[in-house]
Amino acid sequence: QFQLVESGGDLVQPGGSLRLSCTVSGFTLDYWAIGWFRQVPGKGREGVSFISTSGDKTNYVDSVKGRFTTSRDKAKNTVYLQMNNLTPEDTGFYYCAADALPTGDWDQENEYDYWGQGTQVTVSS
16 A cells, blocks of 8 residues: 655744654655655645655746755665755745655656655744
8 A cells, every 4th residue: 555654743933943754664765756846725725835746847836946956865765854944934834745656746646646644843942
């Protein structure tokens, strides 16, 4: 059974850091690209980052470039999203998603085949 589980969400002060994890089970991460999305109440999901199957290609939404980094650990079947210098605008429910055949539309929800349940990130003083 394909499953993605996010963890690492928390309440953090502005300027702080968090590392989100996306651990997969039921399949080998090696053959899947992984995207991170976030959502706030009343809005659709926003693509935050993407990492290719090999890890040699990454993409980020402009608002997080230079602050967020995505990486993958094949041995742990896990993809990470390191988030630094967080701002209140980063608050949201963060999801990871798996893409079997990336087409380039990394920030579109319908690009992805499987989704996790999400984890809450709140940036507030």
